[in-house]
Amino acid sequence: MPANQPLWLRAVIRLERAIGEPIESAVRSDQYFDLVSTTTRLRRKVTGTAEGVSRRCLHLLNLPAGSDIRNLRHQLARMERRLNQLSHEVAELDEDGSGPDER
């Protein structure tokens, strides 16, 4: 800690370390790991259930749900990726007859 720091700042830094070190230990503990994984699973489960309910309701009314839009976006992304890949291949063939070896 630099000697020219004012007392108030040294006090804040000491206090932060006094509180921070136990918190840092806690977030590296098994209990914290369990909490994170449980929370993540629970959140996904709740989101999945809510999505399922809203999808069924929307489909009853013949309306697209968020998951339909998502699937559509994925399909479009796959198509765009393939198009990009093909245009790169064509560009490389145009440049020098052959690109670097595919490995």
Place this chain on the structure above:
Amino acid sequence: MNPRIPATLNPADLLTRVNRDVERSILRARNGIRYVRGSHRPALGMTPKEVVWKRDKAELWRYSGGDRRYGPPVVIVHSLVSRSYILDLRPGNSTVEYLTKAGLDVFMLDWGVPDELDADNDLERYVGWYLPRALDAARRVSGHEEVTLAGYCLGGVLAALYAAGHNDANVRNLILMATPVDYSEMGAMVALLREGRLEPDQLIDDTGNVPADALYSGFYMLAPTVEVAQKATLLENLWNDEFVEGFQAMATWSRDHVPFPGAAFRQLVDLLVRQNILMTGSMPLGGRQVDLGAVRGNVLNAMAERDNVVPPPAVEPVMQLVGDPARREELRLPGGHVTFGTGRSAFKHTMPKLTGWIIDHSDKPS
């Protein structure tokens, strides 16, 4: 006796101190208002550069500003989890600028910000498709057959796999900066995935990538309260324009993560984290086995002694695994994970040592 209080205080000294404190208070108020308003943000990544190659989101930049006395060119491969401007943070505090001004021909391979289109990008795509093409472009533009390949963090893994897996790699020097190979030493954030308490797909969102927020949260949880001390230090130094600018630049970068492509993330968790496969010295990639010992050039394994993102024990095994044992060197630097890009320690130790090593292993100007 308190060393901060002089034994005698004459009126002239007192007046000087009062004047200084008043001036600083005015500057603090001004900079405080600017900080809260978010105006006067520092410009980042300002070393002049041009895009010399581009495929999808990946771009290869060539920096200018120096006289390019030494060859081969230095190609920096950035990590997949953060923004590359950490290595070119601010004028006067930039590794890229330092290397360029020393006479090196510096390139940066930046991966951009992945979206849905990049969700299927796996490690093969980066190592076997983008990297060879970007390096071909660097060779073509610079007129050199060889390159000095420098990888930062996960970019180091990509660089090492490329150098090891391509007979025509022509990598004269391979510099690995904070490059993790032993994932059993990677700490709490990775342990969740290693122990199977968290599955990769639980972190991947609708776009097929790990969102930037998830990565930020992971880094934040390494030291959740340290921001309090940082803000207090900022308050004390708020009068100092240079300090405030540096603080804002770092704060911007540390919150500015990019999504991690889903396919590469699944592969990383399965092979690197759970199987810790790099510690075996080889890894399957693109349908064949890549042997890390096959790297032909000089290898510099640079690590930061106080790195809490990639701790030194995760990096040290590079010295047993990558390249020819007679051509490996280790560089231990004081400082943390960002010492490769910015900070007082970077300017004092990292930049001169890295630059010196590269120049020692480059062609001398004729």
